[in-house]
Amino acid sequence: MSRLTTRPMPKRQGDSTIALINIVFLMLIFFLIAGTLAPPVDKELDPVTTEDSLPSRPPDALALDAEGAFTWRGQPISVEEIAGAKAELGLEGPLRLIVDKSLPAPLLIERISALRAAGLPDLVLVTERRTEPAR
Template identity: 45%
Template sequence: MRRLAKAKPQREPTIALINIVFLMLVFFMVAGTLAQPLDKTLNLVDTRDLEGRAPPDTLVIHADGRLSYQGADQPDAAAYLSSLSAEDRTVIRIVPDRALPATDMIRIARDLRGAGAGKIMIVTERGLE
């Protein structure tokens, strides 16, 4: 009579999976805390009340719709573009006042495009809130 060999019990692969998940958890916990937290007594600089100054190569659109370039008032978009070289007309940067209605900004952007402006970029303020 032949003896039947006992079948080896199969190991569950879930132990290996649990180990991998645990190692990933530890990795992300360590990676997420590499940056030192700010000191609790540190007060960051507040720039909300500082008067901003537009970059020198931008068209400023004031709250009342008035245009100015390098401190000089511009009668309209066409007059502003006529003072620029063909190369400078390819990218126009505008700085709108925060209180400028969106409809006025769109109208001025259309006027710039109609007068021959290429790409129009709006320069804005980036804040940490």
């Protein structure tokens, strides 16, 4: 008799675990599809935003902060080291550059010509895309 009354208990526990797994699994699928994996750029950086430029993949990019200092994957780097670091990682194509929006423009132009002088003539500026145009 007593066995009969205790029998439904383990079954119910199993059911709730399956429900939990289902929810967690759905969340996992959501993050897999909606998010994109990318190496971190500078966390402090507030990138330039644009409205109607060509969409691009997330940046594995050279960051240029508001004071005009370069960082690569969170580590400070000098202009001379950049070409070597890029070759070491096997990155093809143009050098991708992500810039803080409050960096003075004359300093940005100076840094761009410094990069070109250091043997990296092919540059692409990565910006964050505003989804809703502010109009």
